[in-house]
Amino acid sequence: MTVPAAVVVVATVVLVVILSRRHRPGEAVDELDDSTASLLALLGESVVVVDSSDEVVLASPSSYCFGVVADDAVVDSRIAEAVGKARRGGHRVRFDLTTSTPERFREDAESMGGGSVVGDAGDDGSDVSGVSRPNWLKVTVGPIGRGFVVVLLDDVSERMRFMQTRDSFIENVSAQLLEPTRSMERLASSLESGHGDETDLRRAASRTRRLARHMDRLVNDLLLLIRAQEPVDAAESNRLALDVPVRAARDDCALEAKERGVALRLTADRVVMVHGDGPQIRVAVGRMIDNAIRYSPDGASIDVTVGTSTAGDRAVVRVIDRGAGISREERPRVFERFFRGSNQSARTADGVGLGLAIVKHVALTHHGGVSVWSAPGQGSTFTLSLPLADGDS
Structure with a gap:
C-alpha cells in the first residue's frame, strides 16, 4: 500500500469514529467540528458524507465544482446509485466517472486548477464559449456505520489531460512534419533521375516551398507554446x-x-x-x-x-x-x-x-x-x- 493510500485509509477510519461519536439517533448535523475539518484537510481527495436519509451532511467544496453535489443532495445518478448499493451491501464500490463543471462554478474550478479557461467576451455575456473540459474522477463509495456513507472523489483530470495532450501532440506533429519531408524526397528523386518535364518540377518545387513554410510556422508555434508555460x-x-x-x-x-x-x-x-x-x-x-x-x-x-x-x-x-x-x-x-x-x-x-x-x-x-x-x-x-x-x- 502506498503512503497516500495508507493516509486515506487511516483518515477514513478516524472519520468513522468521529461520526459515530457525533451522531446519535435523531440528531441532526448542524456544523462541521474542528477535528472533522482537520481530517478532511488531511485527505488528498474530495469527500462527501451522506446520512441514512441520503442527505449530504459533509462535502468538500470541490464536490460542487465537479457537479456531484448541489444543495444538500448528491445529484450525480451513478454516485447516488452507488451510495444505496454500498449501504445495502455493506461493501465498497469503485468506478470511474466523468462529469462537467456546472456553469456557475467554472470560474472557481479555474482557480482550483480545474482546467477551465474563462473570459469576459462581451457585455451581454450571451452565447459565449470558453474552454470547459470534463472532470475525470476515480470514485470510491463505502459505508461507515450508523447509515452514513462516504464518497471519495479522486480527481485525475490533469493526469488524463496530460496523457491525451501528449498522445495528440505526438500524432499531430509527426503527421505535420512527415508531409514536407516526403515532398522534399519526391522532388529530390525527380531531380536525380532527370525524369519529368520542367512544368512538373516547378509544380513540385512550389509545393515543397509551401510545405517548408508550413513546417517553419509549425516549429515557431511549438517554440512559442513551450515558452508560454511559466506563470508571469x-x-x-x-x-x-x-x-x-x-x-x-x-x-x-x-x-x-x-x-x-x-x-x-x-x-x-x-x-x-x-x-x-x-x-x-x-x-x-x-x-x-x-x-x-x-x-x-x-x-x-x-x-x-x-x-x-x-x-x-x-x-x-x-x-x-x-x-x-x-x-x-x-x-x-x-x-x-x-x-x-x-x-x-x-x-x-x-x-x-x-x-x-x-x-x-x-x-x-x-x-x-x-x-x-x-x-x-x-x-x-x-x-x-x-x-x-x-x-x-
Whole structure:
C-alpha cells in the first residue's frame, strides 16, 4: 500500500469514529467540528458524507465544482446509485466517472486548477464559449456505520489531460512534419533521375516551398507554446501599458490585411496597465488578429479594442470580425491544439491549428482568460482578459 493510500485509509477510519461519536439517533448535523475539518484537510481527495436519509451532511467544496453535489443532495445518478448499493451491501464500490463543471462554478474550478479557461467576451455575456473540459474522477463509495456513507472523489483530470495532450501532440506533429519531408524526397528523386518535364518540377518545387513554410510556422508555434508555460507574476519590472503590445501586433498583421483589402481598426480609449510579458502578449494578440483576417472575406473590416471589463476589474482585448463564424458544436474546441474547424477554405487550408492554443496558454500564464462569441454568418469576437495592474482599477 502506498503512503497516500495508507493516509486515506487511516483518515477514513478516524472519520468513522468521529461520526459515530457525533451522531446519535435523531440528531441532526448542524456544523462541521474542528477535528472533522482537520481530517478532511488531511485527505488528498474530495469527500462527501451522506446520512441514512441520503442527505449530504459533509462535502468538500470541490464536490460542487465537479457537479456531484448541489444543495444538500448528491445529484450525480451513478454516485447516488452507488451510495444505496454500498449501504445495502455493506461493501465498497469503485468506478470511474466523468462529469462537467456546472456553469456557475467554472470560474472557481479555474482557480482550483480545474482546467477551465474563462473570459469576459462581451457585455451581454450571451452565447459565449470558453474552454470547459470534463472532470475525470476515480470514485470510491463505502459505508461507515450508523447509515452514513462516504464518497471519495479522486480527481485525475490533469493526469488524463496530460496523457491525451501528449498522445495528440505526438500524432499531430509527426503527421505535420512527415508531409514536407516526403515532398522534399519526391522532388529530390525527380531531380536525380532527370525524369519529368520542367512544368512538373516547378509544380513540385512550389509545393515543397509551401510545405517548408508550413513546417517553419509549425516549429515557431511549438517554440512559442513551450515558452508560454511559466506563470508571469506581478512585478514592477513587468508593468506595461496593454495598448503597446497590441499596437505592435496590429502592425505585424498590417501587410497581410492590406493584401486582402481588410481594414484593421484599433481603439484604445484609455491607458490600461497590466503585469505581463510584452512579447508574449504581442504574439497572442497577433494570432487573434491573424485568425480574424484568415476567416474574413476580402474587403472586410476587423476591430481591435483595448479596455476594461464591465466589472472594471480586468483588462480586455477584443478582436471582432465579420467573417464566417463558428458553429455552436465547434466553439468549445477552438482553443485546443491542432483543432481545425470544418469551415476551411483554400486560404486557411495551410493553417497549423496552434494559433488559438497559443492565445490560451499566454492567457493562462498571465492569470487571465480567453473566450469566444460567434455565430455562423455573423462573425466572431475573441476576447483576451488579463488582471489589471495594482492601482489601475
